[in-house]
Structures are given as C-alpha cells and as structure tokens.
Amino acid sequence: MENQKDVLVLAIESSCDETAAAVVKNGREVLSNIISSQIALHTLYGGVVPEIASRKHIEKINQVIEAALSEAGVGLEEIDAVGVTYGPGLVGALLVGVAEAKAIAYAAKKPLVGVHHIEGHIAANFIEHPDLEPPFFSLVVSGGHTHLVRVEDYGKFDILGKTRDDAAGEAFDKVARAIGLGYPGGPKIDKVSREGNPEAICFPRAHVEDSPYDFSFSGVKSAVLNYINGCRMKEKNSPWKNAGEGELSGFSQADVAASFQKAVVDVLVGNAMHAAEEFKIDKFALAGGVASNSALRGAMKEACEERGIKLYCPSPVYCTDNAAMIGAAAYYEYLAGTRHGWDLNAVPNLKLGERYE
Numbered sequence: 065m066e067n068q069k070d071v072l073v074l075a076i077e078s079s080c081d082e083t084a085a086a087v088v089k090n091g092r093e094v095l096s097n098i099i100s101s102q103i104a105l106h107t108l109y110g111g112v113v114p115e116i117a118s119r120k121h122i123e124k125i126n127q128v129i130e131a132a133l134s135e136a137g138v139g140l141e142e143i144d145a146v147g148v149t150y151g152p153g154l155v156g157a158l159l160v161g162v163a164e165a166k167a168i169a170y171a172a173k174k175p176l177v178g179v180h181h182i183e184g185h186i187a188a189n190f191i192e193h194p195d196l197e198p199p200f201f202s203l204v205v206s207g208g209h210t211h212l213v214r215v216e217d218y219g220k221f222d223i224l225g226k227t228r229d230d231a232a233g234e235a236f237d238k239v240a241r242a243i244g245l246g247y248p249g250g251p252k253i254d255k256v257s258r259e260g261n262p263e264a265i266c267f268p269r270a271h272v273e274d275s276p277y278d279f280s281f282s283g284v285k286s287a288v289l290n291y292i293n294g295c296r297m298k299e300k301n302s303p304w305k306n307a308g309e310g311e312l313s314g315f316s317q318a319d320v321a322a323s324f325q326k327a328v329v330d331v332l333v334g335n336a337m338h339a340a341e342e343f344k345i346d347k348f349a350l351a352g353g354v355a356s357n358s359a360l361r362g363a364m365k366e367a368c369e370e371r372g373i374k375l376y377c378p379s380p381v382y383c384t385d386n387a388a389m390i391g392a393a394a395y396y397e398y399l400a401g402t403r404h405g406w407d408l409n410a411v412p413n414l415k416l417g418e419r420y421e
Contacts, residue, residue, distance in 0.1 A: 071398065072136075074143045074168070075391030076129065078161030079153025079181050080207070081105075081112045082384070083124040087136035087143070088391025092190055095136035097381070097388040100124040107247050111237065118156035125164050132387070140172040147394025150178040150404075151414030152208065158410035166406055177394045178404045181385075182209055182416045183219065185351040187396070188382040188389035196376050201345045203336045205360070206352030207233035207250075210279045210332075211416065212339055215349075218396035221417045224339055225277025232328055233354045235281040239288050239324050243317050253321045254357050260318030262326035262359075265291060269331050277335050284327050288320060325359050333363045340373055349376040356380040 070089055077084040081102040087095040102120050106112045133139065148165035151158060162178075169176040186202045198218060204211040210232045212225040230238070233250055240249025245256060267287045270280040292315060299314030340348060348368055354360060361377055368375040382389055411418075 071144045071395055072138060072142060073145050073147045073177070073391045073394045073398065074129070074132070074140070075147040075179075075387040075394055076125070076161045076165050077149045077181075077184070077385055077387040077390045078121045078125065078157050078164075079149045079151075080157060080385055081117045081120075082386065083121045083128050084385065084387035085125075085128040085132035086387035086391045087132055087138060088388055088395060091187075091392045091395030092194060094191055094388045094391070095138070096132040096134075097386055098128045098131045098135065099381075099386055100128050103248060110241060110247050112154070114154045114156055117154060118160060121157055121160040125160055129164070129168070140168065140174070143172065143174055145175045145177050145394060145398045146172075147177045147179050147390050147397070149181045149184060149390050150408055151411035152181055153410075153412060155410050155412040158412060162408060162410050166408060170406060175398065176404045176406075176408060177397050177402055178408050179390050179393045179397060180414055180416055180418075182211060182351075183221070184389040184393045185383075186213065186215060186221075186349065187393035188351060188378040188386075189349040189376045190392045191382055191388060192378060193376050196347065196349065200347035200349055200376075201336070201339060201343070202349040202351050203332060203355075203364070204351045205232045205332060205354035207231060207237065207354075209352065210281070212277050212335055213416065214343070219393075219400055219402070223416060225275060225279060225335060227279040227281060228272060229280055229282040230285060232279070232281055232332065233352070235285045235328065236354065238285050239321075242289055242292055243315075243320050245317070245321070250354055250357060253325055254359065256318050257322040257325045257359065260316065260320070260322030262322040264316065264319035265323035267291075267323055267327040269327055269334070271331075277339055279331060279335065281328060281331075284324065288324050291315070291320065325357070329357075329360050329363050332360060333367050336364065337367050337371065340368075340371060345373060347374050347376070351378065351383070353384045356383040
C-alpha cells in the first residue's frame with residue numbers, strides 16, 4: 065500500500081501489565097518501542113492484580129511516552145496520529161492509556177485512532193515482514209485469547225475459530241503454577257520442557273465436534289491437575305516415603321511441562337493446518353505472546369514447510385504486549401479513515417472486528 069507522505073503514529077498500549085509507547089513510521093518502520101514491564105511486581109502475587117496494574121500504568125505512562133518520542137527524535141508536532149489500545153483487556157488498565165491518548169490528541173490537535181488489541185498482535189507481523197500483505201491466515205495465541213483468523217484486508221477479519229473456555233496462555237499460567245514454576249507460566253514451561261519427555265504422559269487433545277476450528281484448553285488443564293494430585297496421593301500413601309522430605313511431588317516437573325505443552329501445541333497446529341488445507345492457504349502468521357513459544361514455532365514451521373505454506377513469526381519482543389504493534393495497526397486504520405472522538409472509552413470485552421460506537 066503506497067502512501068505519498070510519511071505517516072508517523074504515536075502509539076500507546078496499556079491493556080494488561082505492560083506500559084508501552086512507540087513511534088511507528090508508515091506502519092512498518094519502528095522508530096522507538098519503549099516497554100515498562102510489571103512482571104516482577106505481579107510475580108509476588110502469582111498473576112496480574114488489576115488494581116496494582118492500573119496504578120503502575122499511571123506512574124509510568126508519561127515516562128514511556130516521553131522516552132518513545134525522544135528515542136524516535138520527533139516532537140508531538142511531527143506526529144500525524146495518536147493510536148491507542150481501547151480493548152479488550154483489563155478495564156482499569158485500558159482507561160489509563162485511553163485517557164492519556166485522548167489528552168495528547170486533544171492538546172496536540174491530532175487525530176485519535178482506537179485500536180483492537182488482537183488486531184495489534186496480528187499487525188506485529190507487518191513490522192519485520194515487508195512482503196506480508198492480506199489476505200492471509202493468523203493464529204493468535206495469548207494469555208487472554210486463542211483465535212484462528214482469516215485476515216481479508218487491513219482491519220478486516222473473519223474469525224474461523226476461538227477458544228470455548230481457557231485461552232492457551234491462561235492454561236500455561238495455571239499449569240505452571242500447579243507444578244511449582246510460578247508466574248509468568250509460558251516462558252517457564254517453555255524452558256523446563258526442554259529437559260522433559262513430551263511423550264511421557266498422554267494428556268487429552270480436545271476437539272469441538274460441531275466447530276472444527278474452535279479450541280478448548282480447560283480439559284487438558286484439568287487433566288494435568290488430576291495427574292499431579294494422583295501422583296501426590298500415591299507418594300503420600302507409599303510405604304517407602306521418607307518422613308521429613310518436604311512438600312510432596314511424586315512427578316517429574318519437566319515431563320509434565322513437556323507433555324502438557326505438546327498437547328496444547330498439537331491442537332493449535334492441528335486446527336491451523338486443517339484450515340490451511342480447507343481454504344488452500346499459502347500464508348500463515350503467528351501472533352500473540354504464546355507465539356514466542358519455541359515448541360509452537362517449531363511445530364508450525366515444520367507443518368507449514370510440509371504443505372508449502374510460508375510462515376511469518378514476529379520476534380519475541382513483538383509477540384508480547386508492545387506499542388509498536390499498536391502503531392502498525394493504527395497506521396492502516398488511519399489510512400482507512402478511522403477516527404475516534406473524545407468520547408472513546410475502554411471496552412474490556414471488545415470483539416475482533418467490532419467498532420466503537
């Protein structure tokens with residue numbers, strides 16, 4: 065998509081526990097991408113605490129925006145539009161970013177462009193892949209979402225399938241906590257799985273009968289918890305159990321992690337390749353925080369190569385929440401004429417493809 069004049073977007077992302085700002089040129093070139101993560105803070109509580117996340121966003125948001133503008137070497141007068149995530153996400157966290165974006169856009173007399181968080185994750189692929197243009201398919205896998213999406217055009221999506229219960233990333237976090245790895249679960253399971261046997265335990269792979277592209281991960285999560293409890297009960301009742309050994313385990317942490325991860329990856333890749341074969345897809349893009357998982361990337365790469373499909377994956381920094389991806393999505397929304405008024409609000413349950421009214 066050609067554009068005569070360079071378009072600079074100041075983008076803001078605050079949907080969960082990263083306070084981020086970026087300056088993106090023409091939707092593809094990242095001039096700055098500043099991220100203030102709260103992972104260390106929320107690790108103390110075993111997961112994201114919404115009220116704490118909101119307060120920390122308020123503390124950090126001006127700093128990250130100033131840093132983004134400074135690193136990009138531009139002032140507000142050179143910015144063409146202000147893009148911001150307005151949903152889905154934690155409502156308090158979203159409100160901080162939306163309020164900040166509205167204030168900056170109003171003061172600087174710049175257009176305001178609200179962006180869907182999942183659209184941002186998909187658009188992350190545009191940053192490092194100049195050849196990628198719609199139409200293509202995308203598998204969006206994150207802590208709150210698991211979507212199989214046909215990207216028909218910039219900003220136009222057809223959702224083929226989504227999770228019926230837990231998102232894949234949510235299941236990773238819950239299983240990681242259960243086996244003693246803690247938060248954040250995804251990267252920790254990915255790391256410890258390399259030491260385990262993915263074939264050690266056969267956990268279930270759920271398939272939704274009436275919707276072949278939908279996902280369900282509550283069953284595999286429950287199966288892991290039941291397996292762990294069973295192992296602990298056997299160890300507790302064993303006559304060879306020595307007193308004073310500390311907390312009961314009775315299972316291999318690495319084997320459970322690797323077997324669980326394989327069960328999830330098998331379903332994700334299986335559904336994706338089912339769609340690829342039915343719709344004759346030749347381009348597939350991974351997106352979302354779980355897209356940085358090494359087992360998923362490896363399995364998708366192998367499956368796509370077997371079928372002659374070109375696979376696109378963002379670098380890990382663009383998989384997790386960041387503002388550069390929001391800037392990329394905002395650019396194409398801006399070109400399409402999307403403008404939001406000062407009544408723009410946070411929409412925590414915003415569906416992909418919905419528009420703020």
